[in-house]
Amino acid sequence: MNPIYFDHAATTPMSQAAIQVYIDAVNSGPGNPSSLHQHGRAARARVTAARDRLADLLGCAASELVFTGSGTESDNAALYGAVLSQRLKGRTGIVTTAIEHHAVLNTCKQLEAQGFKLTILPVDDLGQVAVSDAEAAIDDSTAIVSIMAGNNEMGTLQPIAQIGELARKYKALMHVDAVQAFGYMSLQMRELPIDLLSISAHKLNGPQGIGLLYVRKGILPLEPLIIGGSQERKRRAGTENVGAIAAFAKAAEDAIVEREMRYQHVLQLRNLMIEQLTARIGADAFRINGNPDNSLPHILNISFMGIPAESMLMNLDIEGIAASGGSACTSGSLQPSHVLAAMKLSPEIIVSAVRFSFGLGNTIEEVEKATQIIATIWARLRYK
Numbered sequence: 001m002n003p004i005y006f007d008h009a010a011t012t013p014m015s016q017a018a019i020q021v022y023i024d025a026v027n028s029g030p031g032n033p034s035s036l037h038q039h040g041r042a043a044r045a046r047v048t049a050a051r052d053r054l055a056d057l058l059g060c061a062a063s064e065l066v067f068t069g070s071g072t073e074s075d076n077a078a079l080y081g082a083v084l085s086q087r088l089k090g091r092t093g094i095v096t097t098a099i100e101h102h103a104v105l106n107t108c109k110q111l112e113a114q115g116f117k118l119t120i121l122p123v124d125d126l127g128q129v130a131v132s133d134a135e136a137a138i139d140d141s142t143a144i145v146s147i148m149a150g151n152n153e154m155g156t157l158q159p160i161a162q163i164g165e166l167a168r169k170y171k172a173l174m175h176v177d178a179v180q181a182f183g184y185m186s187l188q189m190r191e192l193p194i195d196l197l198s199i200s201a202h203k204l205n206g207p208q209g210i211g212l213l214y215v216r217k218g219i220l221p222l223e224p225l226i227i228g229g230s231q232e233r234k235r236r237a238g239t240e241n242v243g244a245i246a247a248f249a250k251a252a253e254d255a256i257v258e259r260e261m262r263y264q265h266v267l268q269l270r271n272l273m274i275e276q277l278t279a280r281i282g283a284d285a286f287r288i289n290g291n292p293d294n295s296l297p298h299i300l301n302i303s304f305m306g307i308p309a310e311s312m313l314m315n316l317d318i319e320g321i322a323a324s325g326g327s328a329c330t331s332g333s334l335q336p337s338h339v340l341a342a343m344k345l346s347p348e349i350i351v352s353a354v355r356f357s358f359g360l361g362n363t364i365e366e367v368e369k370a371t372q373i374i375a376t377i378w379a380r381l382r383y384k
């Protein structure tokens with residue numbers, strides 16, 4: 001059987017179009033975008049074209065975009081860069097949520113250890129942050145509010161626009177981790193009260209190890225996280241990854257141009273999986289975690305009651321089906337998910353949670369095949 005890959009929230013396969021752009025860039029000879037000769041100018045032209053295209057897709061100015069080495073770096077750079085400047089204005093509050101990716105959560109905790117005042121907002125049992133909780137936490141001393149657009153483990157969307165308005169009211173900065181949402185949500189920076197936005201190419205069929213940080217013009221001098229040369233308008237030093245940047249822009253362009261089609265495709269697969277599991281093992285045998293009515297379309301987090309996630313994942317892997325438990329970054333060692341724990345789900349639900357995440361190459365036949373296999377595994381494991 002061909003392997004079935006249902007782990008697109010961890011990473012996606014690079015599209016052929018992005019691979020071609022990457023190959024063209026790296027095949028075109030040496031070229032450091034900072035060099036003034038023709039080789040350097042050619043490399044610079046590729047970076048400029050990619051930045052222009054991404055700016056177009058995000059509805060912002062090219063000068064507002066900083067290329068980074070990952071979504072994690074974008075999150076770190078946004079938080080560190082902003083709070084260091086904000087502290088000079090006497091603002092030391094950081095407001096975030098309990099379900100952020102560790103790239104945000106652990107950075108915030110480290111800043112707390114350095115003297116910033118951290119407020120971690122709770123979520124309800126569907127994984128939703130309450131605007132009223134954000135309102136109670138944000139005030140004149142808040143430096144930055146960091147809320148993810150859509151969660152990577154169970155998909156729930158957050159009220160980023162409403163919370164962004166609150167941040168604006170108190171002149172705090174608003175950072176959004178859109179690593180999972182970009183490509184599925186419309187994110188037009190001119191229309192949204194967002195000052196900083198993190199994106200990562202490998203979640204949308206682009207290369208790994210290339211990220212983007214949107215920095216609204218005029219908000220403040222963002223202190224660079226990486227110090228060195230004057231690349232990226234002194235906001236991120238280091239020679240640009242020209243091939244990855246060019247391929248990122250191509251992957252993002254295709255994701256946005258085909259957004260509606262891709263959205264419907266993964267949503268159909270997600271719904272089909274729920275439907276087929278209900279038919280094959282019964283609705284009582286599993287539980288969907290997250291908010292089914294307000295979710296990213298490609299993520300489905302399911303607890304198979306009474307079956308530890310490790311056992312399910314191992315058996316799926318033997319059958320050639322790749323899924324995930326918890327988030328990718330912690331899945332090397334399956335620790336209980338901090339996201340599901342924040343939703344105050346029972347330990348039984350948390351230890352049995354498996355994440356399926358769909359993407360471009362997946363098919364209806366794969367979902368049918370996978371649910372058939374899951375039903376067999378489920379029947380085998382449930383009486384153990």
Ligand SMILES: Cc1ncc(COP(=O)(O)O)c(C=O)c1O
Binds near residue numbers: 101
């Ligand atoms: C919501 C979210 N933020 C940040 C990241 C980190 O991105 P990267 O893998 O590019 O470092 C991830 C990756 O899983 C993510 O899902």
